[in-house]
Amino acid sequence: MSTQTATTSGAAPGLIRERMPPLAAFGPFIALLLACVFFASQSDRFLTGQNFSLILQQVMVVGVVAIGQTLVILTAGIDLSCGMLMALGSIVMTKFSVDIGMNPYLAILCGLLVSTLFGLLNGSLITFVRLPPFIVTLGTLNIAFAITQIYSAAQTVSGLPDPLLFFGNTFKLAGTSVTYGTVLMLVLYLITWYILRSTAPGRHVYALGNNAEATRLMGIRTRAILLTIYTVAGLVYGIAGLLLVSRTGVGDPNAGQTDNLDSITAVVLGGTSLFGGRGMILGTLIGALIVGVFRNGLTLMGVASVYQILITGILVILAVATDQLSRRRG
């Protein structure tokens, strides 16, 4: 985000200092590097292509969910329903294709459509009824969870057709197996990064999160932006649902129950402000990777998973504290 550089030096454009992002932008990246160095020193198996491919697969689902979460948080909102919209989408696509025998591609579209419509519902309640995002998405979290359980009768859906499993397949890249799902995640990050950084609607998302009233008075249709953001977030959660199905090979009605907090963790670790209007989408990817690297590295070191959760909690508080303190000083 070189455009948000807060430098005061030099008039000539193109000076290196002007192009440099603020230190805060590097913080998550440095933390990720340090974690990698630490775990590489602790375990021989950490620094291998196969292990990194595994980490990417492990963060793939929450990484995609966190794209939607970042968009919402940039508008100064929050989305608690994300994991449940993902689970509902994945149950719809698996049940439609297995139980009804629908064409698998059509079933995927139906799953994406359902989560997108729930996103639209979130957005409509927030923009038109003007309810707080926290409450709206808490409500749709429960509604989507209940529908998922009722529709699936709390049964796992298995025996999925190939198209639903495609993104779990791997190809060889320099001797390492990489899943297509990982590639899709990275492509989604790049597209979002481009839109947020280099297009007017993307900049309007930041402006809206910064100062909604000023943005509206500048003639920008802030309601349309908000509605679009929640709807697109719903679609993104549906895509995460497809990735989840392809990774686990089943439709799981109990999936997604921690993805809301996990995605918020990734967003916060990536340096995006919960107050809106500040942050970077690629920071969220790094945030998700930090969590993935810690879980993976601690597992390799033989640390019990409950300690991994403990450390994730400490990391989140550290990340927010660093961010707040550096802002106060600045």
Next chain:
Amino acid sequence: MSSIPNVVMQARGLVKRYGHVTALDGADFDLYSGEILAVIGDNGAGKSTLIKALSGALVPDAGEIRLDGNVVKFHSPIDARRQGIETVYQDLAVAPAMTIAENLFLGRELRKVGILGSVFRMLNKKRMLAEADAHMKGLQIGIRSMKQAVETLSGGQRQGVAVARSAAFARHVVIMDEPTAALGVKEGNMVLELIRRVRDSGLPVILISHNMPHVFEIADRIHIARLGKRACVVNPKKITMSETVAVMTGARRPEELPPEYLA
């Protein structure tokens, strides 16, 4: 409807009611070309309702507004902006974490030419930076880099950005709502100087202010709002500050003023 040739903006018989409260009770308004017109009034005089009607923030129940002689109807501030009326709001003018250039072009971004702009909607950041730089220099606002986040600026500089933005895009009128209220003495004077430069560049300015010294320092004419109407328009070079306040508060009737006080 008599129309003086150099009237840029005119309102006749504006009425606005909120339930039983009549905020505007047939208010008139005239803005001449090339002037700074201050609008003053006690609380509840209908001053802010009048300005909201002129800037499109509300729709009056009755009366008409003319711009360059043509009747206009604004349903939103965006309508007013399309007609070339820009408003600088007291506090809520800028997006603090965004750069000066981004703030200047907010909602009017320039895209790259060719396929990058038309298909990929890519912004032309370089050109926006260059134009922002030239425009700020033209108004003699001394800020080194247009890539600075607005939150790194002082209050006066921020207001400078807001004024510069309105001056850059206004075609007819700039409305300023308490532009110096949140500022210190030095910063306030800086913004006053900037408002003069905007007027001298050919744009008439409507200035809403509670600060009488500022009003008397900068205004060419003063519109006094009272009881939902225009009490009178006075000439700050003739009338004193205390007599103006007397009219504003109702202690003195406008009909009793010597004719040379009126403008």
